[in-house]
Amino acid sequence: MATKEMTKQKAPKKSPTKNQRWLLEVGWKYPFALLLIFYAVFPLAYVVSASLNPKGSLAGSSDLFAVFSTQNYTELGATQFWTWFLNTIIVSGAAAIGAVVMGAAAAYAFSRFRFKGRRFSLTSLLIVQMFPQTIAFVAVFLLLLALGNVWPALGINSKLALIAVYLGGALGANTFLMYGYFNTIPISIDESAKIDGASHAQIFWQLIMPLVSPILAVVGLLAFISSFGDFILARIILVSEDQWTLAVGMYQWVSNQLTSRWGLFSAGVVVAAIPVLILFLSLQKYIVGGLTAGSVKG
Amino acid sequence: MAGRIDTATEPHARQWKGNGLGFIIKLILMAAINAFGVFIIFNAWVATSWVILTVAVLLLIAANVIYFGPWAIPLKYLYPGLTFLLVFQIFTLGYTGWVALTNYGTGHAGNMQQAVDATLIQNERPLEGASSVPLTIVRDGSTVGFAVAPNDQVLVGTAEKPMEPVDGAQVDSKGKPSEVPGWEIVERGDLLRDKTLQDEVIAMRVQASDDPNDGSYRTRDGNRANVYHSTMVWDEDAMTMTNTQSGKVYHVDKSQGYFVTDDGEKLATGWSVFVGADNFIRAVTDSKLAQPLFKVLAWTFAFAIISVVVSFFVGLLFALVYNDSRVRGRKVIRTLLILPYAFPAFMSALLWRGMLNSEFGVINELFFFGSNISWLQDPNLARFAVVFVNVWLSYPYWFLVATGALQSLPADTMEAATLDGAGAFRKFRSITLPLLLVSTAPLAISSFAFAFNNFTIIFMMTEGGPMFPGDPNRLGATDILISAIYKISGVSGGVADYGLASALSIVVFVIVGVISALAFRQTRKLEEYM
Numbered sequence: 168m169a170t171k172e173m174t175k176q177k178a179p180k181k182s183p184t185k186n187q188r189w190l191l192e193v194g195w196k197y198p199f200a201l202l203l204i205f206y207a208v209f210p211l212a213y214v215v216s217a218s219l220n221p222k223g224s225l226a227g228s229s230d231l232f233a234v235f236s237t238q239n240y241t242e243l244g245a246t247q248f249w250t251w252f253l254n255t256i257i258v259s260g261a262a263a264i265g266a267v268v269m270g271a272a273a274a275y276a277f278s279r280f281r282f283k284g285r286r287f288s289l290t291s292l293l294i295v296q297m298f299p300q301t302i303a304f305v306a307v308f309l310l311l312l313a314l315g316n317v318w319p320a321l322g323i324n325s326k327l328a329l330i331a332v333y334l335g336g337a338l339g340a341n342t343f344l345m346y347g348y349f350n351t352i353p354i355s356i357d358e359s360a361k362i363d364g365a366s367h368a369q370i371f372w373q374l375i376m377p378l379v380s381p382i383l384a385v386v387g388l389l390a391f392i393s394s395f396g397d398f399i400l401a402r403i404i405l406v407s408e409d410q411w412t413l414a415v416g417m418y419q420w421v422s423n424q425l426t427s428r429w430g431l432f433s434a435g436v437v438v439a440a441i442p443v444l445i446l447f448l449s450l451q452k453y454i455v456g457g458l459t460a461g462s463v464k465g
Numbered sequence: 466m467a468g469r470i471d472t473a474t475e476p477h478a479r480q481w482k483g484n485g486l487g488f489i490i491k492l493i494l495m496a497a498i499n500a501f502g503v504f505i506i507f508n509a510w511v512a513t514s515w516v517i518l519t520v521a522v523l524l525l526i527a528a529n530v531i532y533f534g535p536w537a538i539p540l541k542y543l544y545p546g547l548t549f550l551l552v553f554q555i556f557t558l559g560y561t562g563w564v565a566l567t568n569y570g571t572g573h574a575g576n577m578q579q580a581v582d583a584t585l586i587q588n589e590r591p592l593e594g595a596s597s598v599p600l601t602i603v604r605d606g607s608t609v610g611f612a613v614a615p616n617d618q619v620l621v622g623t624a625e626k627p628m629e630p631v632d633g634a635q636v637d638s639k640g641k642p643s644e645v646p647g648w649e650i651v652e653r654g655d656l657l658r659d660k661t662l663q664d665e666v667i668a669m670r671v672q673a674s675d676d677p678n679d680g681s682y683r684t685r686d687g688n689r690a691n692v693y694h695s696t697m698v699w700d701e702d703a704m705t706m707t708n709t710q711s712g713k714v715y716h717v718d719k720s721q722g723y724f725v726t727d728d729g730e731k732l733a734t735g736w737s738v739f740v741g742a743d744n745f746i747r748a749v750t751d752s753k754l755a756q757p758l759f760k761v762l763a764w765t766f767a768f769a770i771i772s773v774v775v776s777f778f779v780g781l782l783f784a785l786v787y788n789d790s791r792v793r794g795r796k797v798i799r800t801l802l803i804l805p806y807a808f809p810a811f812m813s814a815l816l817w818r819g820m821l822n823s824e825f826g827v828i829n830e831l832f833f834f835g836s837n838i839s840w841l842q843d844p845n846l847a848r849f850a851v852v853f854v855n856v857w858l859s860y861p862y863w864f865l866v867a868t869g870a871l872q873s874l875p876a877d878t879m880e881a882a883t884l885d886g887a888g889a890f891r892k893f894r895s896i897t898l899p900l901l902l903v904s905t906a907p908l909a910i911s912s913f914a915f916a917f918n919n920f921t922i923i924f925m926m927t928e929g930g931p932m933f934p935g936d937p938n939r940l941g942a943t944d945i946l947i948s949a950i951y952k953i954s955g956v957s958g959g960v961a962d963y964g965l966a967s968a969l970s971i972v973v974f975v976i977v978g979v980i981s982a983l984a985f986r987q988t989r990k991l992e993e994y995m
Contacts, residue, residue: 179626193791193792196786196789203798205801207801207803207804207861211804213827213935238716261869265549269546272542273542273546273547275542276540280539282537285539295555297978298978300710301918301947302561302974303554303557303560304954305551305561305564305950305956305963306556308956309564309963310556310557313516317508335554336553338547366490368487396810414811418924421819432815439812440812443807443808447807451807
């Protein structure tokens, strides 16, 4: 099976079977890779092709790369797409920055101070993070109805409210990831700065934050991607079309008029996914490390 | 906050400065927070939201104590995150528990007094035989009011404030108020030109007095007003609502929160009451609800388990094959293989939905010779399709995790096994797989919890459909619990049943919690065993 490579020692002898052996142990992996890559990439190639097809409907978009036209891309400008795009960037960006700052501050507190209730708080956070906010969406909805009566900017149909809701989940999701990383920074650094007269705020902002910047990037990106992809909360909270995020807006496109908006949808997918794709791939190593570390920590 | 330490240090302190820029920033931030807090408190006062007011006061006091006091330094760092966590997560979790015990939803919102008022208003009709009175529209800033003079005494009221006598007002020869102190008269021409004002005036009702039984003034043309009286009369002492036309008497049912006659006829508007475990009981005993919900529950488990297991093994297989230093271009292969994971999931789900379209979809067109396989319309095919797509979305995660884990396998153990004559499969089964499982089991649990609540993929691909025929809540074959809750809750419009939806949310909490707890225990055991 696949583990054959483990038994393989470098065969020093030159024999006619060498080629055969290579084929059996390594060679087949190349055509197999083609097959797997086809499985992985076909939908993505298809969406690029469909986005370049001026027909704009599902029907007839099956001939891959038969035509080349940027019509769908220019037509995006006639829709609300760019408004949604901007909304998404605002919401996800604010949620990411908030998650980073609040998560880092909490991790700093847990990592650097010993206070009453510290263990209890850490354990509670661990328990709370098991219950994602999305399950409580009914209560979120009702809470925002009540808050909207007090101040409409924090009610239903407000981006600010959506950001606040996302930030509610920030501490539970990120503190552990950051806490682990903060603990790897020796406390002697803090102590020497303290002796030099630095306040705890200065130590946090000017000393620790630069040192932990890799984890800040990871948490920021994870928070960005998760709010970028969130559908249920965004759909409940953002009611009017000009407030929608991409997830809500593009769902509406495809669910209502699947066949007619297909070209637009494809162009939108390509435009919106590329930045995320690039970000993800360039930070891949950290993200995977972060994902595993976050969940393993118990 | 910086002061204490600074005064204690010697001038040789290097670049660290004391109460400087940081302190100013802090002051500005605190000023902003206090202004915002006072603003919210004031608005909560106006809106009579006492809970929000109390919470805002407490949070604001806490903020000032924490940031201006010298004690509780850790809290200075925890406060922002904790505030959001408390309000938007812990509170919502608790509130879910509370709503689950009520019958909150369409027809059961607010309290009894609100239900009484709403019922009276809904049943208002123009008083028969009574003639209309001349009406003057008045305004004060953006507030619009009605001015009438039924008995030569000018009365003014707004949508919020019932009619009240105004002294010193003038009435013209036709009995129409022509001058009202404190109010600006809206001329008829202005009213006709302003469409939004017209709409506001037509929709307005001004209560004749504090007592809703007295009826209200309304207008159809902005020129004359009619007194509307409710056909319902509310008797507060007897707690009955009487329909004066049909003579039916509705009593208060306190345990269920509605008005009902002796023959069991209910009024549409009720109020929210505590119903205990009713929602939970209803979910299992009401056959119209219990049957589809049971199917949904079973499918939720199946979906989550199959998704995690299959994508785990697919990812592991890929990792085993390409964790081979002899294969060239591994980096390229790896990057291409993880593309589905880097792609935003909601877009992939929508994309697959189009590709699986039975008539025009590329899957039928290219791989099934143009046949019309209804991937998303047939219950079992749809189930297969969502699992297939979910595996496509999540195998790269396991591919990455397994690749990492394989590279950290102990080489000496492997070598020892080889020397002992273990074959490739034996080594995989006895060494690689157990070691991998130990390091990845906690991830599998979080993956399971994630799939269990993966609303996005289900809703984007099928909206839970195909529907169970005739299901009142429009539940369907691929609905998982969270999408079923979404439909039942009615947050997106339609009939809302927040109580039942919250009760089901609690069920999800319990399931996820129990599984996480059990699984964490199990992993600890596995680790010890190793």
